[in-house]
Amino acid sequence: MPDATTLYLILPEITLAVFGMVILAVDLIWRERSRAALAWLTVLGFVIALATALLGWGWNMALFAQMYVVDTFAIFFKLLAAIAGILVTLVSLDYLRDRTPYRGEFLALFTFAVLAMMMMASSASLLMIYLSIEFLSYMSYLLTGFLREDKKSNEAAIKYFLYGAITSALMLYGLSLLYGISGSLNFADITATFAARNDVPTRIVALVSTALVIAGLGFKISLVPFHQWAPDTYEGAPTPVTAFLSVGPKAVGFAVLLRVLLTALPAFKNEWIALLTVISVLTMTLGNLVALRQKNVKRLLAYSSIAQAGYILIGLVSVNLNGASPFSGLNGVLIYLFAYLFTNLGAFTCVIAIENATGAVEIDDYKGLVKRAPFIAALFVIFFLSLAGIPPTAGFIGKFFVFGAALREGFLVLAAIGVINSVISVFYYFSVVRAAFFEAGKDTAPIRLAPPITFSLVVSAALVLVMAVYPEPFFNLAAWSMGMFGVAK
Amino acid sequence: MLDRYGVVALFAFMAVLFPAIPLVFSWIIRPKKPNKSKTTTYECGLEFEDFPEEAQQVWVQFRVQYFLYAIIFVVFDIEAVFLYPWAVAYNALGLYALVEMVLFLGILILALAYAWRKGLLEWA
Numbered sequence: 001m002p003d004a005t006t007l008y009l010i011l012p013e014i015t016l017a018v019f020g021m022v023i024l025a026v027d028l029i030w031r032e033r034s035r036a037a038l039a040w041l042t043v044l045g046f047v048i049a050l051a052t053a054l055l056g057w058g059w060n061m062a063l064f065a066q067m068y069v070v071d072t073f074a075i076f077f078k079l080l081a082a083i084a085g086i087l088v089t090l091v092s093l094d095y096l097r098d099r100t101p102y103r104g105e106f107l108a109l110f111t112f113a114v115l116a117m118m119m120m121a122s123s124a125s126l127l128m129i130y131l132s133i134e135f136l137s138y139m140s141y142l143l144t145g146f147l148r149e150d151k152k153s154n155e156a157a158i159k160y161f162l163y164g165a166i167t168s169a170l171m172l173y174g175l176s177l178l179y180g181i182s183g184s185l186n187f188a189d190i191t192a193t194f195a196a197r198n199d200v201p202t203r204i205v206a207l208v209s210t211a212l213v214i215a216g217l218g219f220k221i222s223l224v225p226f227h228q229w230a231p232d233t234y235e236g237a238p239t240p241v242t243a244f245l246s247v248g249p250k251a252v253g254f255a256v257l258l259r260v261l262l263t264a265l266p267a268f269k270n271e272w273i274a275l276l277t278v279i280s281v282l283t284m285t286l287g288n289l290v291a292l293r294q295k296n297v298k299r300l301l302a303y304s305s306i307a308q309a310g311y312i313l314i315g316l317v318s319v320n321l322n323g324a325s326p327f328s329g330l331n332g333v334l335i336y337l338f339a340y341l342f343t344n345l346g347a348f349t350c351v352i353a354i355e356n357a358t359g360a361v362e363i364d365d366y367k368g369l370v371k372r373a374p375f376i377a378a379l380f381v382i383f384f385l386s387l388a389g390i391p392p393t394a395g396f397i398g399k400f401f402v403f404g405a406a407l408r409e410g411f412l413v414l415a416a417i418g419v420i421n422s423v424i425s426v427f428y429y430f431s432v433v434r435a436a437f438f439e440a441g442k443d444t445a446p447i448r449l450a451p452p453i454t455f456s457l458v459v460s461a462a463l464v465l466v467m468a469v470y471p472e473p474f475f476n477l478a479a480w481s482m483g484m485f486g487v488a489k
Numbered sequence: 490m491l492d493r494y495g496v497v498a499l500f501a502f503m504a505v506l507f508p509a510i511p512l513v514f515s516w517i518i519r520p521k522k523p524n525k526s527k528t529t530t531y532e533c534g535l536e537f538e539d540f541p542e543e544a545q546q547v548w549v550q551f552r553v554q555y556f557l558y559a560i561i562f563v564v565f566d567i568e569a570v571f572l573y574p575w576a577v578a579y580n581a582l583g584l585y586a587l588v589e590m591v592l593f594l595g596i597l598i599l600a601l602a603y604a605w606r607k608g609l610l611e612w613a
Contacts, residue, residue, distance in 0.1 A: 021599055028606045 006063050009070040011052035012078055013118055019045030020111035027104025042089045042107045046114065050082035053118075060483070066186050067125040076334060076481035077121035077255045080341055084248050085114040087460065090452040091349045092240035094356050099147055099238065106146055113139035113248070120252040124263075125185040126175045129256055133171075133220065136249055137164045144237040144245070156236025163219060163229040171216020177209035178264070187264040194267040203268075210265055210272055214279075217260075220253035223313070224282040227306050234302035239355055242298060243348030246305040251337045254312060258333065262319065276317050277414060284310030284421040291428045297351055297361050300428060304387060305344060307425060311389075311402055312336050314418055318405035321482075326475075329405035334478040336398030339386065339467055343395055346460030347383040349453060350376050357447040363432055368441025375454075376447065377436045379461050384429040386464050389422045394467035397474070557609045564600050 007014070023038055023045075053075055060071040089110065096103050116136035123129040141164065145157025179185060181202060182193035194206060218226040234242045261272055287307030294300040315332035353376055354369070355361055370377040386395035399422065406415040449457075467474050575582065575590055604610060 021596065024603060025599060028603060 005061070009056050009059060009061060009063060010068075011055065012049040012082070013115060013122075015049045015052055016045060016111055016115040016118065019048075020108050020115065023104060023111060024108040027108070038104055038107055039089055039093050042111060043086055045111060046082045046085040046089065049114075049118070050079060050086070053078040053082060062124065066188075067128045068119075068122050069124040070122060072481045072483045073255070073259070074122040076477070077252055078118045080251050080337065081114050081117040081121065081248065084117075084244060084251075084341060084345065085110070087345050087349070087456045088240050088244045088248075090456040091243065091345075091352050092238075093452050094450045095238065095240050095352055098356070099150075102146070106143070109139055109142050109146075110244070113143060113244070117248055117252045121255045123256065124187055124259065126179055127185050129260070130168075130172060130175060133216070133256070134168060136220075136252070137168065140164075140241075140245060140249060143241045144233055146241065147238055150236075152236035153238065154236075156233040159229050160233040163226070167216050167219035167226060170212050174209040174212025174216065177205050177212070181205050181209075187260075190264045191266065194265070198267075206265070206268055207271055210261075210268055211275065213260060214257070214272070214275065217253050217257045218279070220249045221257070221309050222250065222306050223279050223309055224286045224306065227283070227287075230306055231299050231302045234305075235296060235298045239298065239348065239352045239361075242302075243345055243352070246301065246348065247341050247344050250305070250309060251341065254316070254333060254337060258316065258330070261316070262321075262330075273317050276313055277411070280310050280313035280317055281414065281417055282310075283307065283313065284418060288421050288424045288428075291425070294428070295363055297363055297366070297432065300363070300432070301344070301347060301351070304425065304429070307421065308340055308344070308387070310421070311399060311418055312340070314406050314411075314414060315402040317414065318402075318409040318411060320405070320409055325408055327401060327404040327408045328482070329402075329409070330482050331475070331478040332398070332401035332405045334481055335401050335471075335474060338474060338478070339394035339398040339464070342460045342463045342467075343383050343386040343393070346379065346457060346464065347387065349457050349460065350380050350383065353449055353453050353457070354447060356450070356453075358443070363435050366432060366435045366441075367439040368444065369436035371444060372441070373447035373449070375449065376457075379457055380436060381433055382461050382464060384433060388426045388429050390426070392465065392468040394464045397468055397471050554609075554612060557604075561601070561604050561609065564597055564604075568594065568597050 019042070023041055026041065027038060056070050056075055057072065060069075062069045089107070092106070092110075096106060100106065113136060116132055116139055119132040120129070120136060123132050141157050141161045144160050145154050147153035178190055182190040184190060184193075194202070214223075215226060219229075222230040234246065237245065261269075265272065284307050287303050287305075287310060291300055291303035291307065294303060312333055315329045315336060317329070318327075318332070319329035321328055321330065351361065354366070354373070357373075358365065360366075369380075382393060386393035389395045389399040399418075403415045403418055406412075406418070571590070571593060575586060579586070
């Protein structure tokens with residue numbers, strides 16, 4: 001029987017599970033009358049989950065036969081998940097009202113998706129990792145195909161599902177090899193096995209399984225060559241879901257990747273660094289070059305988010321947890337993910353605000369935006385500056401720590417490729433800004449903003465700017481979150 | 490040594506005899522009135538000769554309700570899978586298992602209530 005401490009530590013998960021079912025039940029009982037209340041109930045659930053996640057701060061405990069851990073690293077990602085949940089729920093209100101009658105189901109599924117993200121962040125055994133990734137995947141497929149009448153939404157869901165099914169089979173095979181060689185699902189036992197046995201057959205099996213695990217998680221993070229689903233899925237999915245997919249599963253995908261590579265496979269660090277370096281270069285370059293040719297803003301942001309995953313990967317490649325340098329690579333990844341969360345959600349919120357008012361998602365439709373919605377146009381500039389990594393924005397701080405770690409480790413070429421890619425990205429980000437500011441549009445009707453969307457935009461933009469001007473608290477947050485890897489504080 | 494094969498032979502003989510007896514017995518006492526419907530392959534209660542000619546092919550379209558029923562069936566199936574071991578070990582497991590089962594059944598009942606409210610239990 002779980003004791004009180006266990007229940008206390010998994011309070012955020014319990015909260016979200018209860019709220020998900022309550023939302024479903026309330027929707028069943030009151031139907032139409034509860035529609036407006038449901039969204040606020042969902043937000044309340046995420047706020048409570050956020051608060052209860054903070055209660056576990058400073059704990060470092062393995063629960064349920066070492067399958068589930070609650071440590072500062074997991075809590076960092078639970079905070080990310082809850083914040084993403086709040087912001088996406090707020091921006092989805094108006095979008096869903098016009099498009100689907102099944103809003104109760106949407107909010108319930110979305111709550112479960114955030115619950116799955118929290119479970120991924122805490123997973124510490126091969127079995128738990130697989131189950132939580134599948135849980136998140138199923139919720140993502142359903143949310144992607146949620147607009148049943150919309151053919152693009154259906155296509156997006158089918159493509160996402162087929163890619164997901166194949167990569168998850170690959171990853172499961174990799175996990176089964178790890179289990180076969182170590183006889184345990186537990187990370188500590190796997191590390192011990194590889195420390196004790198270093199013969200050639202063991203190494204070969206370990207390398208194959210490492211590659212397969214990276215393939216499975218690379219799908220969630222949308223790394224090249226597992227990225228093909230991303231543009232079509234991002235374009236076809238309901239835009240709030242696209243915003244969620246571009247930050248949520250990506251962030252926790254990195255969490256699992258970090259945990260597996262650093263705690264279960266540190267014996268093969270040189271090998272996975274080599275593999276991930278190649279993937280990182282490919283991901284950045286392909287994402288940025290293809291983004292140059294995009295006409296649809298959702299597709300442009302899809303390729304941009306592929307490229308961003310490449311930058312973040314530089315931090316993982318440059319991980320060095322020895323010494324007191326402020327550039328440990330790991331903190332770069334965490335700071336980058338935190339900055340990216342607000343930046344990308346903010347950029348997508350602008351897209352949603354415009355789509356709600358005009359239904360348009362092409363760059364050409366953004367012409368003359370500064371006259372119609374000066375507020376949105378100005379925020380677009382902030383978010384795109386941040387995505388491109390130009391100060392004074394959060395994106396710059398993220399890139400600073402990630403590229404700094406690469407330089408510290410002596411990966412000069414990798415850092416140079418990253419910087420060149422950032423310069424390329426400025427071109428396509430600012431093609432949208434140019435259309436919005438310097439070209440005259442046909443339509444001149446002003447665009448009205450709903451209060452929840454305004455709130456979410458202001459919060460995102462404020463955090464993007466605050467992180468750049470006063471990064472110290474965020475730097476400390478990342479340092480605390482790394483505590484479980486035996487580093488500082 | 491050989492007498493042990495005798496046991497096996499006896500067992501095999503009984504295994505054939507037991508199903509044979511009711512078959513033969515019912516063949517002797519039953520009335521014999523065959524019709525077309527009785528001689529066709531049994532297909533979940535659907536009478537194939539009532540269908541038009543083209544529908545008697547193998548590619549029959551089933552109503553989507555079968556699919557929904559199958560999903561709802563899974564709800565009860567899972568329920569039964571957990572209820573039996575719990576019922577058998579009820580005394581040993583105590584209050585904790587009771588609370589767990591109430592939570593578990595609550596979640597499943599929510600699923601059933603959802604299906605009911607959405608009209609999935611009506612055939613029309």
